Amino acid sequence: MLDLTVNRDSKPPLYRQIAEQIKTQISNGRLPANSRLPTVRGLARSLGVTRLTVQNAYAELQADGWVEATVGRGTFVSTAVQQMSLQPTVGQYLTPDSAINDMLAINQVIGVRSMAMAHADPALFPIEAFWGQMDRLKPDANQLLSYGPIQGDTGLRVEVSQMLQDDGIPATPDDILITSGAIQSIYLATAAVAQPGDTVLVEQPTFLGVLNILKAQGLRPLHIPMQPDGPDLDQMEQLVSRHRPRCYYTVANFHNPTGYSISAAKRQTILQLAQRHNMLLIEDDIYGKLGFAGPPPPSFKQQDGGDRVLYLSSFSKMLMPGLRVGYLLMPPAWRDQLLTLRRATDLCGTGLLQRALAHFLQDGGLKKHLRRVVPIYRERRDALLASLGRWMPTAVRWTEPQGGFSCWVTLPRRLPPGLLYRQALENGFAFTPGEAYMMEDTGHEYLRLCFGNLSAEGIEAGVKLLSTLIQQQLDSGQTRGDWLPYV
Amino acid sequence: MLDLTVNRDSKPPLYRQIAEQIKTQISNGRLPANSRLPTVRGLARSLGVTRLTVQNAYAELQADGWVEATVGRGTFVSTAVQQMSLQPTVGQYLTPDSAINDMLAINQVIGVRSMAMAHADPALFPIEAFWGQMDRLKPDANQLLSYGPIQGDTGLRVEVSQMLQDDGIPATPDDILITSGAIQSIYLATAAVAQPGDTVLVEQPTFLGVLNILKAQGLRPLHIPMQPDGPDLDQMEQLVSRHRPRCYYTVANFHNPTGYSISAAKRQTILQLAQRHNMLLIEDDIYGKLGFAGPPPPSFKQQDGGDRVLYLSSFSKMLMPGLRVGYLLMPPAWRDQLLTLRRATDLCGTGLLQRALAHFLQDGGLKKHLRRVVPIYRERRDALLASLGRWMPTAVRWTEPQGGFSCWVTLPRRLPPGLLYRQALENGFAFTPGEAYMMEDTGHEYLRLCFGNLSAEGIEAGVKLLSTLIQQQLDSGQTRGDWLPYV
Structure with a gap:
């Protein structure tokens, strides 16, 4: 070496x-x-x-x-x-790819206060309860460390189908595919329903991971502006009629990165539009259980009589991402294709963690955990909104998320995005620049702040610093320049 | 529900x-x-x-x-x-897809003696030692159950690169991509280097998982017959000149399903052929550490000066498949593309298991484990060969594997493949029919027997039963008929 x-x-x-x-x-x-x-x-x-x-x-x-x-x-x-060696490696580019890399890298660095990642707070993870479930499994470890079923641990599928039914979504254990997180669910879903060259409708801005997935599969994203109550329906109707996208990927609840949710009325209209134009929906409900003012409106899947909606979620945000456990509800028409793809991409997941999670769910561990943490995240959201109100220059705007971890900030005009990002990092503070969530070369006047991961004090300190940097740039009269690489 | x-x-x-x-x-x-x-x-x-x-x-x-x-x-x-409910679900089809399903399903059934799966014996898993490593990680659990690095746990990459160097393969931790097992490594490697429509050279028979992967990616397999010392070089030369395959997927050591290894001489010739025709190699060395008569010949990767060979292996066969940990040595030219694909397919693996594995390796756990289990697998191989010699009808032939878990049996003529498989299952014994490892509608006179998973007594009982069934079919004069679905 x-x-x-x-x-x-x-x-x-x-x-x-x-x-x-x-x-x-x-x-x-x-x-x-x-x-x-x-x-x-x-x-x-x-x-x-x-x-x-x-x-x-x-x-x-x-x-x-x-x-x-x-x-x-x-x-x-x-x-x-x-x-010592981090700074040259982050902030070099601002593609969705590199933004994920940066987030994960920054996450490992002590001393950087990061609001870059839509991430549950590791300090709140229910380690004791989960570890207890693992310990109880030691007698079964030989089996649980063998190959497991492609669809995922049976006990876990039973628990997940129960959760879905409690949410008004009919599902049997056999309809559930346990995946290695939402990214894998989205990858499998788009690979199953679309062919290279097909168009896929996404919100603008959207979850940056989906942009990577579409690119990797040769699918072409079409984007519709996201408004406080959901996508712009006029533009959506036009785009769908004209381009006939194969599917629409949506984070309808506590949308990443804006924090918006799609209203019940818009959901109905969208579903009708989808039916009219034979468009599928990929509904990513990863934040659905993290609502600060009660549950979100009925899901697309709840209103889907048949095979139109591929619904997915994950335990990454509501519990612990390191479990690498998500789930996809397979409509019968797509079942074989999805299982074939799973078999070809990585065969199966880790039985030990899946079974431990099944027992954790069966014992009510998740409900208990959410009762504990959601109020904490609500307080942090409140702290963020209060800090933004207190420190930000008056022309800056932001969303008021009712759940999830993301708040979307709009600057009064385009500022050199790399400069702000770099200055913040140099001062030990990280956010994610807006262009990571948008189609190419747009989004320079936006940034995302995530409030799940920091204390109220940390949030205020970060916002205060960021506000100062933004004010300085506004004062300097600089407008958007070319992107300056960090190194 | x-x-x-x-x-x-x-x-x-x-x-x-x-x-x-x-x-x-x-x-x-x-x-x-x-x-x-x-x-x-x-x-x-x-x-x-x-x-x-x-x-x-x-x-x-x-x-x-x-x-x-x-x-x-x-x-x-x-x-x-x-x-009670298994039998209608297995044996319905004999595609590579369904064969994997069957294997995994059969594996869960008590009372079936299965030689269907190339699988380490779960009873031999080093549970105590591995669990001890997990317990030591509990103080770090919050971090290890967060998102981890896309490339995999740093400590694990350090240990894997050390292993590779011990095998004569130069590698730094930064060259290693930790994957969710060999299937994911192969999927990422083929997706990175080939485009839909490209041809890929595989051995005939070959690992059935790779046939699934190629199909899922729209790649076209070309096959070369596998001989006791490796692929038929004349046919290979012709195929490569004519079709210009993008890459050659090979299990050079203790090949699945035949148990053969490619000779050192053939490896050199193949590497020269690949250089001449600008063909890449995907070298799957999953069985390399399970040799019964010492280590195999130098790997392709060892002899690869540059970027021609994408080398991969996994802890599934040498340790425990439920860890879902494999690794891919990324040549610099493919590094970015591989990381981008990993990010798009499932982001990252499970840090907790990866770190526990890193400590297990650092403490010499794997070497100790292999010293214990390889002699046991050798004894089982010996028991299989002795049983085949004692019970099989004289016209039946088989290979003599020098490592791994697979033995390839050739019947004297085509027998109705479904019938034999079904009769064996009805008598509580499972193997995998040869056609699962071949291109369509061939391989009916072959079957694979895996000896890793059963005691010597279990192996003999299985072989004795199978021998009786084969003899009955030979006596009945039946030749190959149409495939009869089981239900």
């Missing part, structure tokens, strides 16, 4: 040469955090230097915080140095 | 009507094993019958073994009844 050379004729002492090369390899990612360095003896032998030389190199690295030594286990690249 | 009706004018008593409808729903899969039935009170109310009626229905179901009642938790569909 380590690719080191030493030059005996060179000026810096040997131990320093070794230390510097290791630092470089840590910085450029060749040696990630938690990598184990070779033993002193091993490295000394392979480089043909004395052990003392290597010991000195390691000691220097340790003193500067690049590595940590654990007695009896060895020397490891420190996790703290990720911070 | 339960969709029941009662008819007061009908002959059978009400409790019997209820019980029969529940049995039907269990048999047809609407009510899978472990489903919870409604409470007596709830069902009585919803059907408008007395509680005694429901109690009688449940008591009858319980007496016949269809359901199990657990005090304080409710009434559940019994797992044992899967057996």
